[in-house]
Amino acid sequence: MDSMKKLASKNPLFSGIQYSQPENLAHLDVLSKYEKIATDIYQESKDASVQIAAEIAAKIKERQREGRNCVLGLITGSTPQGVYQELIRMHRHDALSFRNVIVFCTEEFYPIASDSPNSTFVKINQHFISHIDVRPEHVHIPCGECAIDDVYQMCREYDRKIQEYGGIDILLLGIGRSGHIAFNEPGSAVNSRTRLIVLDTATRQDAAAKFGDLINVPTRAITMGLDNIMKAHRVILLGFGEDKAQIIRKTVEEPITDHVPASILQRHPAASVYIDMGAAMQLTRIKTPWLVDSCDWTSEKIVRKAVVWLCQQTGKSILKLTNNDYFSNGLSELVACHKSAYDINIKVFNALQHTITGWPGGKPNADDTNRPERKAPGKKRVIVFSPHPDDDVISMGGTLIRLVDQQHEVHVAYQVSGNIAVSDEYASRFITFNNSYTEWYDPDNERHRQQFLKTTQFLRDKHEGESDTPDMLKIKSLIRRMEARAACLHAGVNPDNVHFLDLPFYETGEVRKKPLSAADVVIVRDFIRTIKPHQIFAAGDLSDPHGTHRVCLDAIFYALEEVKDDDWMRNCWFWLYRGAWHEWDVEDIEMAVPISPDELLKKREAIFRHGSQKEGAMYLGDDSREFWQRAEDRNHATATLYNRLGMAEYEAMEAFVRYYP
Numbered sequence: 001m002d003s004m005k006k007l008a009s010k011n012p013l014f015s016g017i018q019y020s021q022p023e024n025l026a027h028l029d030v031l032s033k034y035e036k037i038a039t040d041i042y043q044e045s046k047d048a049s050v051q052i053a054a055e056i057a058a059k060i061k062e063r064q065r066e067g068r069n070c071v072l073g074l075i076t077g078s079t080p081q082g083v084y085q086e087l088i089r090m091h092r093h094d095a096l097s098f099r100n101v102i103v104f105c106t107e108e109f110y111p112i113a114s115d116s117p118n119s120t121f122v123k124i125n126q127h128f129i130s131h132i133d134v135r136p137e138h139v140h141i142p143c144g145e146c147a148i149d150d151v152y153q154m155c156r157e158y159d160r161k162i163q164e165y166g167g168i169d170i171l172l173l174g175i176g177r178s179g180h181i182a183f184n185e186p187g188s189a190v191n192s193r194t195r196l197i198v199l200d201t202a203t204r205q206d207a208a209a210k211f212g213d214l215i216n217v218p219t220r221a222i223t224m225g226l227d228n229i230m231k232a233h234r235v236i237l238l239g240f241g242e243d244k245a246q247i248i249r250k251t252v253e254e255p256i257t258d259h260v261p262a263s264i265l266q267r268h269p270a271a272s273v274y275i276d277m278g279a280a281m282q283l284t285r286i287k288t289p290w291l292v293d294s295c296d297w298t299s300e301k302i303v304r305k306a307v308v309w310l311c312q313q314t315g316k317s318i319l320k321l322t323n324n325d326y327f328s329n330g331l332s333e334l335v336a337c338h339k340s341a342y343d344i345n346i347k348v349f350n351a352l353q354h355t356i357t358g359w360p361g362g363k364p365n366a367d368d369t370n371r372p373e374r375k376a377p378g379k380k381r382v383i384v385f386s387p388h389p390d391d392d393v394i395s396m397g398g399t400l401i402r403l404v405d406q407q408h409e410v411h412v413a414y415q416v417s418g419n420i421a422v423s424d425e426y427a428s429r430f431i432t433f434n435n436s437y438t439e440w441y442d443p444d445n446e447r448h449r450q451q452f453l454k455t456t457q458f459l460r461d462k463h464e465g466e467s468d469t470p471d472m473l474k475i476k477s478l479i480r481r482m483e484a485r486a487a488c489l490h491a492g493v494n495p496d497n498v499h500f501l502d503l504p505f506y507e508t509g510e511v512r513k514k515p516l517s518a519a520d521v522v523i524v525r526d527f528i529r530t531i532k533p534h535q536i537f538a539a540g541d542l543s544d545p546h547g548t549h550r551v552c553l554d555a556i557f558y559a560l561e562e563v564k565d566d567d568w569m570r571n572c573w574f575w576l577y578r579g580a581w582h583e584w585d586v587e588d589i590e591m592a593v594p595i596s597p598d599e600l601l602k603k604r605e606a607i608f609r610h611g612s613q614k615e616g617a618m619y620l621g622d623d624s625r626e627f628w629q630r631a632e633d634r635n636h637a638t639a640t641l642y643n644r645l646g647m648a649e650y651e652a653m654e655a656f657v658r659y660y661p
Helices: 003-010 025-031 045-066 081-093 120-127 148-164 201-211 226-231 242-253 261-267 300-314 323-328 332-338 341-353 391-405 424-441 446-461 470-491 518-531 548-563 567-571 597-608 627-644
Strands: 038-042 070-074 101-105 107-110 170-173 195-198 220-223 235-239 271-276 381-386 409-414 498-500 535-539 573-577 591-595 652-659
Touching: 038 045, 045 070, 045 081, 045 170, 045 235, 045 271, 101 120, 101 148, 107 120, 148 195, 148 220, 226 261, 235 242, 235 261, 242 261, 242 271, 261 271, 300 323, 300 332, 300 341, 323 332, 323 341, 332 341, 381 391, 381 518, 391 409, 391 470, 391 535, 391 573, 391 591, 391 597, 391 627, 391 652, 409 470, 424 446, 424 470, 446 470, 470 498, 470 597, 518 548, 535 548, 591 597, 591 627, 597 627, 627 652
Parallel strands: 038 271, 070 101, 070 170, 170 235, 235 271, 381 409, 381 535, 409 498, 535 573
Antiparallel strands: 107 220, 195 220, 573 652, 591 652
């Protein structure tokens, strides 16, 4: 089961949230009144993908009945993969034929060889075209290897072909974090056609991991223009994950601007946006549902969410809010349901205050009535699951340090090796050092010398986008292990309690991973059963750049399903922290652990042990700050927000949400 579905069905974090129900169109009109493009929200990305694939299949069949071609505009990347997989399934099992389909891909890097692993030609064939019966001559992709002097004419010919086929019937689009669609970067003209463009730095950074390094990413690309896009008969924009939430809000709700090219779709007569709950979190109907419709004011989560929002709107702390503040900001219904602002304020203030604890493992021999964690047993067995070999100290390093200092038996389990996040240059340093040391210690070791020559030769001859050899992946895995052990040692974790699970789904040597399998779940299940923990901490972040956190969380959820009837599980509590990209919203936090200045410094030093992720880290996402910087800024911000709401002033805070298996 998908992790978002699990969270939605099991965790109060998502309780009370309203999302579109197509069968109730009148109600949907009320909810979506701030949205300037038709927007469909699905609980899971796969549900949206199935719906889109069904629409594409219906159009193909319609054109077949008419004896006409169906023209599709397609994209590459991870976003459309679910759509392509469903279309492939329909081809194999439902006899859906693509013989009448004409494909126009929206973009290509320039310059790039057609056989490059990162070319649109390779990607679209690998993920879709090679699995269906579309005619090869019906697939059109901008040429990334034509001479620069021929690019303009090639682009005009591309536009002519689209017109020759009567235009694009259905155009599929993704959205970049800068708001680009296809490769139309901010500033693109509305009348732009297929052309050569210079890529935005953010776009190149997003592609850096696939190319091995930012320096390998082409600085230019060929893209369909906004004019091409606006002339398509039907446009479908996809956006999945919380990292797309801000740009989706700007695209859907804010005025049209060339700073957000996707916003031009507000003018398209048949454009729709398909998103999952993660990408919808900043839309008005999700973020502040009381502004569009009545809410269930019996829900503590919704009440807390509204009060925190009101504090931010007014600049007041919780206990200073008045009836007039509620009335003036559209929350009169909330006051009517709870008698007075005073009653609401006290209830929410106490609830937030009770989330704060300096004892994340529970305080022994204390009244735990209003504490987020129970007092018994006083010394707990704790598992901290870390998807990558640094998420533990980045995301909950202060809490980890405190759990160890308070003498709990803390086990840290790294779910994947993280080897693809080590750059070739960084690995080369360790290979060279190891060789120098061995030559000094054992100059006659011919086997070692040959291995050194083999690895260095591979790095020297390695092509852009080429996967690492098993030997190189092993070297990079060892680097991540060494760093993780050093960080745990600095945090005080017993070296015997540091575990590396190396889940098989990750070990492809590429950004794209294998699907989660029973083998992954068995490893996690057996590890949990070995420890029999009283507490489990896991990354609830679902928006890291390549989805590993999501799969790692799924593996834990599946494992918990298998151990839920074990006797020890009745005494096990499960806490979710966030990864490096987001923090829990304060209204959702159920345990907030204050971090002292000294603990924050110790956390920073533990993060520094991950040197491969400090110098030119390959997966910084949409934030150029180093991991220790964003972690500290986030922890400071959480503490500051609590303080502004009227709580005590702390140096920093780490936050958690409880999950109920």
